[in-house]
Amino acid sequence: MDKILIVGHPQSGHDTIAHMATAAGMAPARPSRREGLRPDEIGSALCRADARTLLEAPEADGALRQLDIGPVWQGLALDLMLGNIDQPVWGWSDPQSVVLLDYWRTIDPDLTFVLVYDAPDSVLVDMPAAQATQLSPDRLRRLLHNWSAFNATLLRFFLRHPGRCLLVQSRQARHAPQSWLQQLQGRLHGTTPLQTEATVPPPDRLQATDPALTFLTAALLREHPDCQHLYEALQACANLPEAGTAADAPPTPLAAWLALAGQHQDRLELGRHLAEQAHRIDTLGQGLAHRDTLLQQQRQQARQLETQAQASQQEQARLSGQIDHLHRALDTQVQERQQLTTQVQSLTEALQRIECVASGHQAHATRLDLQLRQQSQTLSGREEALQAAQARIGALQADQAQQAQAHQQDQERLIGQIHQIQLNLEAHYLQRQQLNAEVVALKSELQRTGDLAAERQSQITRLNQQLDQHTRRLADQASELDMAATRLAQWQESQTRQEQEQIRQEAARKATEERITRLIQKGDRLQAQMQAQKDRHHARLQEATAASAALAQENTRLVAQIHRVQQELERHFLDLQSLRQAQARAAAAVPPAPVGAAERVRSHLSYRLGATMIQHSGSVTGWLSMPYALLRTTHQYRSEHRARAAVKLPPLHRYRDAQEAERVKRHLSYRLGQTLVRHASTPLGWISLPFALQREVKDFRLQRQP
CATH class of the missing domain: 3.40.50 (Rossmann fold)
Incomplete structure (x- = not known):
């Protein structure tokens, strides 16, 4: 594993x-x-x-x-x-x-x-x-x-x-x-x-x-x-x-200036493109407002027709109630007539029975006949009243038929108007779908524009802080405009699905249009601010162009220094490769070599004395205290040397990083300390020590220069 x-x-x-x-x-x-x-x-x-x-x-x-x-x-x-x-x-x-x-x-x-x-x-x-x-x-x-x-x-x-x-x-x-x-x-x-x-x-x-x-x-x-x-x-x-590679060389000031000029031109084109998109969105918003006005008018007409239909339905219900009342009255009169007819039949049967049983009761029969005639007259009056009621019912039925026919014509006319309104609504819905498609296309185009703006802004922000802030604000406004377009599309889609929520969607649409108007106005203001910032940045770039001439000489020196460093790195790399090959050949027979050759050289008396001299050479006080610092460094080294005298360390060439020791020996600290140790053994050496140190510093600088 x-x-x-x-x-x-x-x-x-x-x-x-x-x-x-x-x-x-x-x-x-x-x-x-x-x-x-x-x-x-x-x-x-x-x-x-x-x-x-x-x-x-x-x-x-x-x-x-x-x-x-x-x-x-x-x-x-x-x-x-x-x-x-x-x-x-x-x-x-x-x-x-x-x-x-x-x-x-x-x-x-x-x-x-x-x-x-x-x-x-x-x-x-x-x-x-x-x-x-x-x-x-x-x-x-x-x-x-x-x-x-x-x-x-x-x-x-x-x-x-x-x-x-x-x-x-x-x-x-x-x-x-x-x-x-x-x-x-x-x-x-x-x-x-x-x-x-x-x-x-x-x-x-x-x-x-x-x-x-x-x-x-x-x-x-x-x-x-x-x-x-x-x-x-x-x-x-x-x-x-x-x-x-050759492409790794640092760019010249002219290349940097050309890159900044290209970025400035891209930002100008981006601003023009955003202005065109804002104008297109404004035009679409005006078209939507006009279509919404027409839709509102058609809705008002539909509500008026709906009110008329409701009034007609109420009138029809009132007439139906009257007809029902007349029918109930007619049924009552028919029942009374049937009762009277039954009574007449009963009386006639009783009369026949009386005539058959008692013919002598003529007087009583006469009275009965008189009663019968009175009842017949009453019945005739009731029959006349029944006929008059039937005539009245016929007249009411004729009037109801005429009103029903007129109401049916009104309903047909209302149905035709409602059908026409439905056709208009469907046409408006198709137009809204087309507008939604245009808004989606604008949204994707704005998204691509926003990505391009974000990429340009990520480069420009590293050059100028104020210009980056205005560019991010413009990107934020573009994202807010994109979110507003998305909300408008969602509102339009919900309006087509839920007709019963027209009032709430209309309010949401008005709020969205107001937000779009505010965003467009804010975008115009930011565009003006960005243009002013561009002018200021252009003036700064002209000043930077004047200053870039002074950097040309330094750039030439840096190119030469990089070339020399590259040659030195190649030489070190070849040395390192040869050392690795030698270590690989000796790895089988020789135990693992220790690491830390550079640290051993830095602990030598020569390196420590040279480092002390460099450390105290930066001021007059340091020069005055340098002899005491050198003596203190020497005593400290001798104490440490006596403490580790029993430890046997291998030679430097047996260390795995022996090349690091050679590199440290080429440091100015080691060379100055070695010169001091070499000249401190004799009085004549102390006399020639300043000249030897000056010559060592000069040689080191010549070696470091190309």
Whole structure:
């Protein structure tokens, strides 16, 4: 089972290297079995337990001090190993593990380290825009100190454990993934191969391709030469250093000026394009307002027709009630007639029975006949009243039929008008759909415009803080305009689906139109402000053009110095390759060589005396106190030498980093101290000592110049 830990500065692109390793076959680390913690969470817990920040307590060489983890915390790492025991090749990436390198090295001897570094300009190039606008000299110094301490820690760990580490340059690793993956395969102990041939690097991060940005970044880094020296040391020791090309030369002031002029022209075109889009949106808003006015008028007509239909329905209901009342009265009269007819039949039958039984009751029969006639007259009057009621009912039915016919005609006319209104609403709905499509197209175009504006703004913000603020405001207004268009589209869609919420949607539409109008007005004001800011920036660029002539001579000197440094790096690289080959040939027979030749040379009396002279040569007080400081340094060295007299150290040429000792011996500190020791043994040497020191400083400067 092989394990890989990828460590790099947060802005070095270590996450991209981890992505490439995952694509080549490295499985991501699973959480631990018991606690369910990922490797980065374990690292965070260990850093919190130490109760200090990442860059506190650096050591003498500028590197970070490794955390001293007690045995009580080793259970977390062992639980993590058990959770990934069935994976043949797995690993993770964690920047904060830079202070836990010794901890992970002692936990598992099969753990392979991939140390990722990048150029110091990545600190400025990959800085967020919000932080770039607030950059100060003190913050720049702290950022570069952060970078130096982080990468010095990686270099020191690599020099101490080269067999378990792979030091790669981030950009070069993305351009040549097969190279470093093959070297990583050679350091793994298992049999599972990595897919080095099929790996395709992911898209590169944003680089300083802008000549103006590159020119300014190089100017800022020239004030911190220690970062460049550390980067050169990383390049000299790396397994995969960055391949230098002619394109790596810093841009000229003229190229920076041309880049700024191109950005200015792009911003002018972007402003014109945004003005055209705002005009188109204004035109569409006016069209929508006109169509909404027509729709409101049609709705009012529909409401009027609806009111008339409701009045007709109420009149029809009133007439129906009257007809029902007449029907009920007619039924009552028919029932009374039936009762009277029944009574007449009963009386007739009684009369017949009386005539048959008692013919002598003539008087009684006459009275009965008289009663019968009276009842017949009453019945005739009731029949006449019934006929009059029937005639009245017929007249009412005729009037009701006429009213029903007229109401039916009104309903047909209302139905025709409602159908026409529905056709108008459907036509308006189609027009709204077309407008929605236009708004969506404008939205996508505005989105692309916003992306272009954001990209330009991310470059311009590094050159001028005020211009970046106005550009971001313009981008924010464009995003707000996009959100307003989206809300308008959503409102229109909900209006077509829910006709019963027309009043609420109309209010929302009016609010959206007012917001669009305010945004357009605000965009016009920002456009005017941006134009004024452009004029001021143009004046500043003209001043910068006048100042760029003074930088031409310095640029020429820097180009020559970079060429000389490149030759020296090539020579150091060839020396390093030869030393590595010699070490590889002697690795089988010779035990592992120690590391720390540079530290031994720095502890020599010559180097310490030279450093003391350089330290006290900056002021008159320092020159006066220099003899006492030299005596104190000599006594301190002799005391330390007597204390470690029993320790037998191997010769310098047996050290693994013996070339570093030779490099330190070429330092001015060592050369001055060696001259002082050589001339201090005789009185004549003390007389010639000032001239010898002056000659040594002159030779050192001549060697450093091209």
